[in-house]
Amino acid sequence: MTEYLQLATCDYPEHVPADRPAIYAKQQRELGLTYVRLAEFAWSRMEPRQGEFDWVWLDEAIDAYQAGGLKVVLCTPTPTPPAWLICAHPEILPYDEQGRVREFGSRRHYDFASPIYREHSRRITRAIAERYGEHPAVVGWQTDNEWACHNTGRSYGGASAAAFPAWLEAKYGSLEQLNTAWGNVFWSMEYTDWAQIKPPILLVTEPNPSHVLDYYRFCSSLIASFQAEQVAILRERSPGRFVTHNFMIFESGFDHYEVAKGLDFVSWDNYPTGMLEFFAPSGQSDDIKTHFARTGHPDLIGFNHDLYRGMLKGKEGLGRQGAGTPSGPWVMEQQCGQVNWAPFNPLPARGAVQLWTAQAWAHGVDVVSYFRWRAATMAQEVMHSGLLRHDETPDRGYEEVKALKLSDFPLGEVPAKVALLHDYDSLWLYDAQKHSASMSYWTQTVTYYMALRSLGLDVDILHSDADLSGYKVVVAPALTLISAEQARQFSALAASGTKLVFGPRTAFRTPGGETWSEGQFGPMSDLIGAKLLQYDSLRPGLTQSVKYGEGTFAATDWAESYRLSGARALASYVGGPLDTQAAVIRKGHVTVIGAHQQELIGTVLSEILMNVGISVETLPDGVRLSRRAGKTLLQNWNPHPVKWQGRLLAPVSFTVLDA
Amino acid sequence: MTEYLQLATCDYPEHVPADRPAIYAKQQRELGLTYVRLAEFAWSRMEPRQGEFDWVWLDEAIDAYQAGGLKVVLCTPTPTPPAWLICAHPEILPYDEQGRVREFGSRRHYDFASPIYREHSRRITRAIAERYGEHPAVVGWQTDNEWACHNTGRSYGGASAAAFPAWLEAKYGSLEQLNTAWGNVFWSMEYTDWAQIKPPILLVTEPNPSHVLDYYRFCSSLIASFQAEQVAILRERSPGRFVTHNFMIFESGFDHYEVAKGLDFVSWDNYPTGMLEFFAPSGQSDDIKTHFARTGHPDLIGFNHDLYRGMLKGKEGLGRQGAGTPSGPWVMEQQCGQVNWAPFNPLPARGAVQLWTAQAWAHGVDVVSYFRWRAATMAQEVMHSGLLRHDETPDRGYEEVKALKLSDFPLGEVPAKVALLHDYDSLWLYDAQKHSASMSYWTQTVTYYMALRSLGLDVDILHSDADLSGYKVVVAPALTLISAEQARQFSALAASGTKLVFGPRTAFRTPGGETWSEGQFGPMSDLIGAKLLQYDSLRPGLTQSVKYGEGTFAATDWAESYRLSGARALASYVGGPLDTQAAVIRKGHVTVIGAHQQELIGTVLSEILMNVGISVETLPDGVRLSRRAGKTLLQNWNPHPVKWQGRLLAPVSFTVLDA
């Protein structure tokens, strides 16, 4: 039996009079929603004082939703430790990058390393799981909420600072090993006692990138173990329910692959317009921000869908729970009106909520949950929209959801033929030494993704360690940190006939954060058949021309050239300090693109794809194709109509095509 | 007998040799000055060590000014507690928004809540009042100096932090009430002990706006009570003298209406060029800054004149003191050359000092006091001009003052037929959740003021609680916080036939800082005959067209639309997500303008004004009309000549017309 996309919402019975859940549940069901997510911030209502639990309001709410025909996703309320807990144990509070305590009064005010907070996290998780773990309406769990939001992935003092030396000792065994691995001889930074090692903040000048890298890994491990403690309790007390977490947009505060382990599937929170304000790639970013102000940029959203869809790839067999629910991923929070947290918060275009929903489906999402049911009438988020307005009338998003035809959206596979590789170690190290104020790991990576999407391709985003057999083409835009083992895997892959495409700065750095003493590409030098010749950080206004075939492309931001030792140059620089040097090179199945320029990247990729029989279609700006379950979603994200292949695509619209 | 504008200056006998006051007094009198303000920063000279007073220098100075024919305004020297006091009681020091102590070494380094500082404030006030309270030359007092300057309106730690819980307890009675009023259920922010409540700083993310709003109210109440202690002493020890305070430009750090209570009249400090650098409204602000660089913008200045003229409206009967002095307001510090504190500090245009003086008169000011007599030769303000240069020669401003003919400027009423409403609660709440980086309460409010001034109207700026009977038209640009009682008052006003005009976000929020659960316009929904449909935060480059009559206007920054329930649409949006929705609505005497666009606002206002028989004249940019005491001041603020109604207006000039 074909399953279809399902819908949900996030609701807050604790914010409204007690009669509302029953009314809301009825409306939600009429709107076609299946699930409701509850209680991720409700600790002070569950446990108003330590050990005094009040479940009545939540019992009644869950019963009301159940009676209304909705299935419930519950959350551990740990993002918001209550005042009584912080007052009793202020050492729970985290520290910011300026070394200051981050105070009570909003959310996420805790340090993942705090032993006392861990104890309370387990305690409240156990309490809620015991209360509702086997409630028939409860089908799954969300751990906490948006790990690392508001830069809370890392605390720079207190409990985290105290725990860092032991983590290092466990990793390195001896200070000699650590000093060597970090290159601490540089600037006499060698430690003689584990206790001397602090978080890399408030230094006189920049920190050692190896120090940063290990601090980031350490902090990531804290989130993973914090969550694992909750998951273990939920597995025990709430059998047969799924456990997920709602990850965030382009969040860099931890290794998502590490933290996602042990979940049944991942979810993420999709806020397209706010995302665009914050994450538009460099270049003409303000024009892009204005053009797509009311929809967000399709590829920024798509990137996150594809990232989260691929996050547990190959690990689906492990602990899949949640009888009767689709296997994910979910969009746990889907913007359905204006948000409140960007510098500017425009109203979405007419049709945008439908387009976002359809796109989510086409990129592999099984459930879309709108945030939030009714706009909050109090506190920090009153300017954020919901499906209902403050006065409980249906807002624009409601009407768009109502008009959705879910049978247009069958579940099934996304037939991606191209894998794009990503890892957080590379992200952290790249951004620790960007060498250019206009470049970053995300900018470089997303540029390749955009080039692929502009060619009409479906893309799987995978960790660089993932099993890549089955892909004809693998694109690794920015894997600056490469281990010898990864190099061997790439060699094997190339030997098997897979086309590999790498971007600049590939294999520049070791897992410890140094450079390869044999120079870029380190252990991949033979595979690539070249070494780095020069790299060039291009300030705004400075470009470097690349001649490729008949075309000339003006690289911006970054340009690398290569010394060939087996590879051949497909493109060379013209003029400037890199004149005549190799810009794009190939050896066998392996191609490296050294110049940053989206059209050049697209042209190179296009030829590789066509050579292996993957058809490409160069799409107009803002027009996108996405495929799932034998259907194709044709999308126009532009605020104006577009003529394409004999069709007139209405502004901000989509069509589901067969095949 | 007709009274005329009088002039004054601020002088600092403690900065100059002892022979200077006699010389300066003679020059001041020759220049036509009547008053001299003294001693607002002179505590360390009055009391070099605790309990050791030295009055000789001030006795002699006051006697010299008296002998020269000047009347003296004295100040309490509390803006600058001396080193010996801070050293003995460092707990007097205030805290900044980063939680750091603000150190001794400039001025305003005290916390209004400090009990020890309050004791010393009363002690020094009593001492100076006893010494000079009945001195025949002393006609009035200024309390302290520029409340809240340099963000000192609020201390975020120390004494203020310690006093906040008790203030809250007095206001709310119980934590349950407070938690409900603030909506603390959101994000589990519910308190269980008063002592848990801190100033809203150093949080993980944004604070609860209700928390902010009450902290701002609390801090404002501290300034009010701090001043009240001084005023009580001055009233007792210096009978028959006025007490005033010199307020600042667009200062948001406290509720001016609350703090002004108990004064005889208000004064303010008028620095047109620096003001323009800091407060130009958004939009093409840099062009405006350059165009008016040498005069400031007439409406930014005029707004402050009208604000302070209206501040004690209806309270004039209370405690008017100061025999023989005009009843105010005063400009206590009037820029008379370049200032020193803006990013750029251009020289005023020729004629600017005269134009500022004439404008002050025309907007109701009775005394203009130039800051300062002689430019300081030491310390923080050496780059600030005075009437005399460092070398005691007359500077440009001196020559302009000398050429003024005071008999052109008779005192009398400003015949404003329009009231523009303002309140600080709305300002604080609006700016706590601006929803758009380019909008603010002041920008929205001043845009309406500019629209009125562009039509040649005189305007009274009044608190939203003021008695508004007698105005044919009342404009409330940005009253986002509305109480049920205020709603009733507006209804009564409309019922009486007064035309009411509201801007966007009106009546969106409750006095507690939440939204009305019945939605915007809350308790004014019936009066307005509509509810909010959508609001749109427009990023730069994004506009929303509005069709009004024959005209089309491109709204920027903000656009709201409405659901009608009694009102009718006067204008609708065209295109974009608000297409066809109501942009300007009217029910009976009540009009709401939902789109931010100055020309649209002007057009709507113009029609309303003409309908009630108030004549309007659309003025060229930079040309303004202001009326007082049967005269009209025609002003050209442009650096170029303007032809208008058959006249050629010279650059930076004015003419006093009869009627």
Added chain:
Amino acid sequence: MTEYLQLATCDYPEHVPADRPAIYAKQQRELGLTYVRLAEFAWSRMEPRQGEFDWVWLDEAIDAYQAGGLKVVLCTPTPTPPAWLICAHPEILPYDEQGRVREFGSRRHYDFASPIYREHSRRITRAIAERYGEHPAVVGWQTDNEWACHNTGRSYGGASAAAFPAWLEAKYGSLEQLNTAWGNVFWSMEYTDWAQIKPPILLVTEPNPSHVLDYYRFCSSLIASFQAEQVAILRERSPGRFVTHNFMIFESGFDHYEVAKGLDFVSWDNYPTGMLEFFAPSGQSDDIKTHFARTGHPDLIGFNHDLYRGMLKGKEGLGRQGAGTPSGPWVMEQQCGQVNWAPFNPLPARGAVQLWTAQAWAHGVDVVSYFRWRAATMAQEVMHSGLLRHDETPDRGYEEVKALKLSDFPLGEVPAKVALLHDYDSLWLYDAQKHSASMSYWTQTVTYYMALRSLGLDVDILHSDADLSGYKVVVAPALTLISAEQARQFSALAASGTKLVFGPRTAFRTPGGETWSEGQFGPMSDLIGAKLLQYDSLRPGLTQSVKYGEGTFAATDWAESYRLSGARALASYVGGPLDTQAAVIRKGHVTVIGAHQQELIGTVLSEILMNVGISVETLPDGVRLSRRAGKTLLQNWNPHPVKWQGRLLAPVSFTVLDA
């Protein structure tokens, strides 16, 4: 016998395997290098734990370099106190301007006033000097590294804060004197106890500039005495070797003239591309940054060469040590590829390394030492280039150095006929009260330097107290702080027939930081024959026209006018508030240029120079002439060819001409 330019490099044997120094030394010698600088950051390798010294690695390295034919410059390793020292004595750490401790983990983490650190500084200096002081390969010493880098010239707490009052007491004797000198009566800032005086940070608003000025002087004196302790030990233990220090680009953190005293010669670290990103003068700075992105700006570099060449002028007789080495100055670190620390780090143009080397020679440098030999493979500077790449292959710079012909570059005098005056007191006071966000002491000073260099002049940059006899023209662009003694010296100089040219704000302030109570030009008023009339801070977009001869110039940023009392106006303002006022004035041999405009400055200077028989040649943008030892270096810094005087100058190139 003619001596020629010599070359060197900075190498780090502690960063590489033990076999490398021998290999590197051979390569260095083959490349034509004479010196190698070692060990400025190697404390943790010299003394891994307190009192445990390990000299083996350094013994072997020095021996290897010696065997390879290189002479060694050793450094005191005090920029990087090791972890064991900081852990034992955390009170060594400095404080930043926000009052926070600056932590261990990078470099320069010490307070110059720390008694315990001074003890360790002397101890490690003595240890290394005893070990290598008379080693035959060791020819000289560098103290520490880059004083004040990363804003470490001043610590704002801890040891420095504790020592400040005693320094003040020694300077002023009594608090009365200090209060008078600082003008502390302003804002009641008078101190009653030395212990009340703190560093001028975390104040409510701006600090007293006199307070700032004395804090800067105090901090400068700490660096001077810190270095003097090391120099005394080196003199004693390492006779016959030179002692130098590698100063930085446009560093403002201390008085270089004071700190340079006692050295044999000064060195500096020349990073042209990073310098341009940080120090481009205001105006169209971004265009300049892009145009010269791959070479840096010739005049920014030249300014520093000329500054350091003149730093010990007249003091060469004192303690010249270092048998067999040229007498300096050196470029101790010369960029030879991309740097890593600017917002953008473009690759140098082809030929840039040669051009920088040739320019250094032509401006008086005797030794150019490339930073660094091999690019670091670890830690903070992996993105910084060296002569060798990470993989030890020769990088672009290496090839350029190899192609240099040193016999083109004979040592000898720079025949500068013009002196440009500079002092750090004026810099500090000017920038403490800039009065314009677009102006600064360096911008004003460098503009005059550029004007002179655009006329083809060689320039000596000298302290305002230097012996100036022998110069026909002396240009003092921004001496805002002038003592009565300096005024007398200028009078004597003018009386002797020297042409003096002053820029705006000259002689505005006293040595205490006040203004002259007789007004600008204070004690120079008679000499100049004028007084200040007005000064005008011009915001972007606002200009002030100046008519000079047939030309009209649009002054930006700053314009001053004068009242004449003996001087005559050479140029006057046209229009605006300064209309008809004197802009450029002259009395006898003294000229003052009140308007900021490079072409105007050039025109005025050009006439003065021609009048005294100094020939000028107006050079195209980016083309420069520099003379030394009877040769002329013709340079084209543009990225495009330039035709000039019948020659076609290749992009980024130079020619050495005879005479």
